Amino acid sequence: MNCYEEFALYYDELMDDVDYEGWFLYIKDIFTRSDIEPKEVLEMACGTGNLTYYLCKEGYNVTGFDMSEEMLSIAYNKLLHFKNLKLLKQNMNDFKMSKRFDSIVSICDSINYILNKDELLKIFKNVYEHLKEDGLFIFDINSYHKLSEIIGDNTFVEDRDDIYYVWQNYFDKASSLAQFNLDFFIKDEDGSYMRFDEEHIERAYQIEEIESILKEAGFKGIKKYEAFTFNTPKNNSERINFVAKK
Template sequence: MMTSYGNFALLYDVLMDDFDYVAWSGYIQRILNKNGIEQGRILEMACGTGSLTKELLDLGYRVDGFDLSEEMLAVAHNKLSKNKNLRLFNMDMTEFKMDRKYKAIIAACDSINYILSENSLKQTFKRAYDHLEDGGLFIFDINSEYKLREILGNNIFLEDRDEIFYTWENQFDEDSNICEFYLTFFHSDDGENYQRFDEVHREKAYSIKTVKSLLIEVGFIEIDIYEAFEFEDVKEESERINFVAKKKSKVRVI
């Protein structure tokens, strides 16, 4: 079976160089600060190569990060292992278990779309809920149904960057709502000899209604839904949707 985030891990940071992780972490920081979380330990699920992790560490948070891909984690480890406020783990979002609870849990950059069934999504949400302190926040973004179906789905993209040439051929399945991305990379170290490798990635399109009801089913109370990276309502053509779900604070009985 073709993997996701195998060899691609080594090219991920180069291909994401137009992604503004500083702005992204600033957006997350605003959400945390609005909720009185100015310091403490955060859990970053599906932290990948650790680009957002680095920014969160620079903001002064302590971070535990995990990812399913050992290759992505190896890149994160090379980038960040000197930081004493970081711990990295190889785990699956749908069944992770940590030794502590967190003020906030983050899953950025459509990692949640990689969960391919509602059951597994609910399981993931339950794990996140159980690992939050009272009053803690679960912050994540998804690729919208609109983006996966209308923009990425049934479309072909290619990018030519001299040392990396790659194509993605995408198919959106209307029965499962899963978009399959067939990625083919040609990578060269010397600009003359190119090595080919292929990966298949799958992202599932979830409606806002489904995500919201699963969050409520596992116990979250307040759920804010924004067009990323604003605090605006989601529109029909929003491509990235940001969820902020809050765990109930304990009521003190006097």
């Protein structure tokens, strides 16, 4: 599976409809409501550093990691002026840090890239170990409804001035895996197109599955919201945000 390699170069352009500042403010609101004022924050699967930017700007000491060198390289160029940031290439499956954090965050369905429950449990236990006492774990997932009904088994086409891409998806109910075949056509200066493709796989988790794995990892006070709100998720919510306390 080639994933977040060449795509990294076009990621920010294709995500230009995502309000990362708003996402940061939502996370900050969660900190306030949870009565914590974090100093040390770890961002897992930070990608090209769009949330990382706001975390650094706020003044937290931020560590960000991702397993894609290509995504990290974009993040590095974007964020190198921040002195309160450390960027690392690590994998969620076995990351290891020399310090503990007040909060660990991961956004934009990065957790859906963990394809089986045993792996997810191992990661949640490791997150738990890396949190200080009363530390907060905040992350979101693409909902089961979104992956199975909205994205799964559908094809999307986006036609922009310089990028044309086709996104063909398949959802396998037996394994709960959603496979995305992404085909990119990038317009060159001479009008010709360069083509590349990537294959991404996300696992659809039910809210109850995530909650039970969080509990097994030792977390308490687990809250789940329809993302960007503090409302209980509905059957047709597309993104679910979890907050769990050590």
